[in-house]
Amino acid sequence: MSSTPARTVSNPVIPGFHPDPSICRVGEDYYLACSSFEYFPGVPLFHSRDLVHWTLIGNALDRPEQLRLPPGAASSGGLYAPTLRHHDGRFWLIVTNVSADGNMLFTATDPAGPWSDPIRLPGVHGIDPDLAWDDDGICRCTVAGVSQYRIDPLTGETIGEPRRLWSGAPGAKAPEAPHLYRIGDYWYLLIAEGGTERCHGVSIARGRTPDGPFEPCPDNPVLTHRGTDHPVQNTGHGDLVQGPDGSWWMVFLGVRPQGGTPGWHVLGRETFLAPVTWVDDWPVVGEVALDMAAPPWPLHEPAVEPVRDDFDSGELAHGWISPRSRSTAHCTTGERPGWLTLRARGDSLDDPEVTFLGRRQQHLSCRARVLADPSDGRGGLAVRLDERHHYEIETEPGQVRVIARVGTLRTVVASHPTPAGPVVLRVDMTATRKVTDPRQGPDTVTLGVEDADGGYTELAALDGRYLSTEVAGGFTGRVIGTYATLGTVRFDWFDYEPVED
Ligand code: 6LW
Numbered sequence: 175m176s177s178t179p180a181r182t183v184s185n186p187v188i189p190g191f192h193p194d195p196s197i198c199r200v201g202e203d204y205y206l207a208c209s210s211f212e213y214f215p216g217v218p219l220f221h222s223r224d225l226v227h228w229t230l231i232g233n234a235l236d237r238p239e240q241l242r243l244p245p246g247a248a249s250s251g252g253l254y255a256p257t258l259r260h261h262d263g264r265f266w267l268i269v270t271n272v273s274a275d276g277n278m279l280f281t282a283t284d285p286a287g288p289w290s291d292p293i294r295l296p297g298v299h300g301i302d303p304d305l306a307w308d309d310d311g312i313c314r315c316t317v318a319g320v321s322q323y324r325i326d327p328l329t330g331e332t333i334g335e336p337r338r339l340w341s342g343a344p345g346a347k348a349p350e351a352p353h354l355y356r357i358g359d360y361w362y363l364l365i366a367e368g369g370t371e372r373c374h375g376v377s378i379a380r381g382r383t384p385d386g387p388f389e390p391c392p393d394n395p396v397l398t399h400r401g402t403d404h405p406v407q408n409t410g411h412g413d414l415v416q417g418p419d420g421s422w423w424m425v426f427l428g429v430r431p432q433g434g435t436p437g438w439h440v441l442g443r444e445t446f447l448a449p450v451t452w453v454d455d456w457p458v459v460g461e462v463a464l465d466m467a468a469p470p471w472p473l474h475e476p477a478v479e480p481v482r483d484d485f486d487s488g489e490l491a492h493g494w495i496s497p498r499s500r501s502t503a504h505c506t507t508g509e510r511p512g513w514l515t516l517r518a519r520g521d522s523l524d525d526p527e528v529t530f531l532g533r534r535q536q537h538l539s540c541r542a543r544v545l546a547d548p549s550d551g552r553g554g555l556a557v558r559l560d561e562r563h564h565y566e567i568e569t570e571p572g573q574v575r576v577i578a579r580v581g582t583l584r585t586v587v588a589s590h591p592t593p594a595g596p597v598v599l600r601v602d603m604t605a606t607r608k609v610t611d612p613r614q615g616p617d618t619v620t621l622g623v624e625d626a627d628g629g630y631t632e633l634a635a636l637d638g639r640y641l642s643t644e645v646a647g648g649f650t651g652r653v654i655g656t657y658a659t660l661g662t663v664r665f666d667w668f669d670y671e672p673v674e675d
Pocket of ligand 1: 350
C-alpha cells in the first residue's frame with residue numbers, strides 16, 4: 175500500500191519582524207495587519223488565499239498625515255498592535271500610536287488602500303484596541319487591562335464609562351491583546367497574558383453577552399510555550415479566524431531564539447499559524463510546527479520574490495521602511511532614473527532621524543548586497559535594530575569602513591582603501607546551526623566589499639547577539655538597508671536573498 179506524504183508548509187507564515195497579527199476573512203480572501211513601531215510607512219497589510227502564503231499589499235498608514243512620529247518618538251514606540259476587521263462592507267483598522275496620537279481608527283474599501291485619514295479616539299485609554307459589533311450594531315472597543323468602551327466608530331466618540339472585563343489568571347502579568355468575537359452561542363474574549371517574553375500565552379473566557387460576565391476556560395492558557403524547549407518561544411498575542419470550510423485557525427506571534435544560553439532572537443517577533451479545534455465550546459490550539467501540515471485546500475503560492483530591487487520604478491516597493499519619516503527630498507528613485515538617491519539628514523546611524531531605507535531581515539541566514547556610489551557623500555549598507563544597536567559597512571570616495579554600535583559603545587572595526595567610484599558592499603548573516611558552546615551567539619554578521627572582478631574582501635565578522643532583542647530590548651527586529659550620513663549617496667540596486675544551510 176502506498177501513501178502520499180502529507181504536504182507541509184513552513185511556519186512562521188510571515189517571517190521577520192511582523193508581530194501582533196490581526197486577521198479577518200472576506201469570502202475566500204484573508205487579510206492580516208501587524209505592528210510597525212517607529213517605522214514609516216506603518217502597519218503592513220498582507221493578503222492570502224490559503225492562510226499560509228501571504229503577499230504584502232501595502233501599508234495602511236502611508237501618508238505623513240496618518241502617522242506622526244516626531245523626532246522624540248522612541249524606537250519601539252510608535253504604532254502598536256492593530257486590529258483589522260471587515261464590517262458593513264468596509265475594512266476597519268484600529269491601532270495605537272503610543273508616541274503621538276493615541277488610539278486611531280481608519281477605514282478602507284480596499285485593504286490595499288487608500289486608507290482614510292485617522293479618526294482619533296481621545297476617550298479610549300489603553301493599548302491593543304479591538305473592535306467588535308453586536309447584532310444591534312453597537313461597536314465595542316476593548317483594550318489591554320482589560321477594559322471595554324462603547325464607541326461611535328465613525329466619530330471616535332466614547333459612549334458612557336469604560337467597563338472592566340475579565341483580566342486573565344489572577345496575578346498574571348500584562349493582560350493585553352484582547353479580541354472579542356461572537357462564535358456560536360457565546361461571546362469569547364481572547365487575551366494575551368504573561369508578557370511578550372518567554373512567559374507569553376493566550377487565554378480565553380466566554381459569556382452570553384459581549385459585556386460579560388466572562389467565565390475563564392478551565393484549560394487556560396490555550397497557547398503557551400513557557401518552560402518548554404520548543405524552537406518557537408514567546409507564543410502569544412493571537413487572533414482567530416474561520417476558513418470557508420468551517421475550520422478554525424489562530425495567528426499569533428512567536429520568536430525563534432538561536433545560539434546557546436539564554437538564546438537570542440534577531441528577527442523580532444514573527445507571525446505563526448496553528449489549527450484550532452473546539453471541545454465543549456472551548457478552542458484547543460493544535461501543535462505549533464515549523465513544518466506544519468498544509469490546510470486542506472488548494473495552496474496559492476505567490477511568485478518567488480526577486481532577489482534584486484533595481485530601483486527602476488518611480489514608487490518604492492511596499493517592504494521598504496524608514497525610521498520615523500520618509501520624504502522624497504531625502505529618499506527618492508525619481509532623481510537619477512534606475513537609482514535610489516539618499517540625502518543625509520543625520521551624520522550617523524546613531525541619529526534617530528538618519529536617512530535610512532531598509533527591509534526586514536526575514537531569514538535566519540541571508541545575504542544583502544548593494545552597489546553604492548558615494549561620489550557626493552558617505553553612506554552604505556547597515557543592519558539595524560535601533561539607533562543604539564547596528565552594524566554597517568559604509569563608503570566614501572576611496573575608502574570603506576565597518577562600524578559597530580552596541581549600547582553606549584561605538585567603534586570603527588575595520589577600514590580599507592577602494593578605487594574611487596561605485597562599490598559593492600555586502601553583509602552576510604550566518605545562523606549558528608550547531609551549538610557546541612553554551613555561550614555561542616545566534617549568528618555571525620560578516621561585512622565586506624566586492625571588487626570589480628567579483629572578488630570579495632571580508633572586513634569583519636561580528637557576533638550577532640548584539641543585534642538581538644535579548645540585548646537591545648524592545649519590540650522590533652532587524653532591518654537591513656541603505657543609508658546616507660553625509661551629502662548624497664546613490665544606490666543602483668539592492669539584493670536580498672535567503673541562504674540555505
Ligand atoms: C503589544 C502587546 C504585545 O502592544 O506587545 O505581545 C506589545 N504583545 O500586545 C507591542 O507589540
